[in-house]
Amino acid sequence: MIVSGIDIVVQKSKRKTVSIFIERDGSVSARVPEKLSDEEIKEILKAKEYQIFKNLAEWTQLNENVVEREYVNGQSFLYLGRNYRLKLVEDKLKGVQFIRNTFLLNKADKHKAKELFVKFYKDKLSNKIQPIVERYKGQLGVEPNDIKVMELQNRWASCTPRGNVNFHWKCAMAPIDVLHYIVVHELAHLIHINHSSAFWNEVDKILPNYEDQVNWLKINGVGMDL
Ligand SMILES: [Zn+2]
Known part of the structure; x- marks a missing residue:
């Protein structure tokens, strides 16, 4: 049409x-x-x-703007929906640090920068996701068994029939509203395992503007590879 x-x-x-x-x-x-x-x-x-x-x-x-990321001074990385620059420093640091809106990494750790960025996103997301799950599980009337942050193939999140919910560490790159959507989407799967209209109605009841979040993921997913 x-x-x-x-x-x-x-x-x-x-x-x-x-x-x-x-x-x-x-x-x-x-x-x-x-x-x-x-x-x-x-x-x-x-x-x-x-x-x-x-x-x-x-x-x-x-x-x-899709670019191959290099771990050099000035390169930008997404965190909670915004881009922040990387600064390589001489100071001894434990992994990647996020201080005053800048990513800091010790020059000597450059060779393992990717691994350290993954660890950064994993740690941050683990802390952020817990209260979001708490907030929506009551609204949906579900009780997830276990929540994990990990590397998932081509998915933002997944859940198992036993009620374990897994989130890709890349979710830490998404804006907080999108993170809320991903959580609601996955928890709604504990009620409806498929993407039926009953499932979407469940999501819609909690987040009436969820289409904006779906579009954000579609548009930005391409720029999220480390
Ligand atoms: Zn789904």
Whole structure:
């Protein structure tokens, strides 16, 4: 369906609201309630035209900026949704330190910088994720068995049938709102294991603006490799 000159892939499903997503390749897709007519869908998408153009502009900008990271002075690294620069120093430091909005690393540790950055993100995320889980588990009425921060393949988070919830350490690169979304998404899987409309309704009840977070992950996921 073409809306305002943009080709939008429309998927109808048993849902109540319209969600628009920018895919990894920059194409636009919309999930819409199946009961809507093509005319109605067009009207709703047209009304969201500004949001679509804004998201597309962000996608283009960020994808131009995907860089291979090197562990040199001035290189920027994401932390809680913002970029901060790395400074190599002579001082003896324990791993990567984040002081006054700057990442500090001892020059002699440069060869193992990647490993030390992973440790930094793991430690920070472990501390941040616990209170967020506490906050939402009551709202959702779930009781996760165990929470872990680890390296996961191509996923932000995962959960097992036994109720263990795992988060990728890269979640520490995401803004706090996105982190909240990732937690709610994963905890909602303890109620619905799939991505059915019942699942999305559960997420929607707690975070009505979750589409913004989904889009952030799609747009920024590409810039997150260390
Ligand atoms: Zn999921």
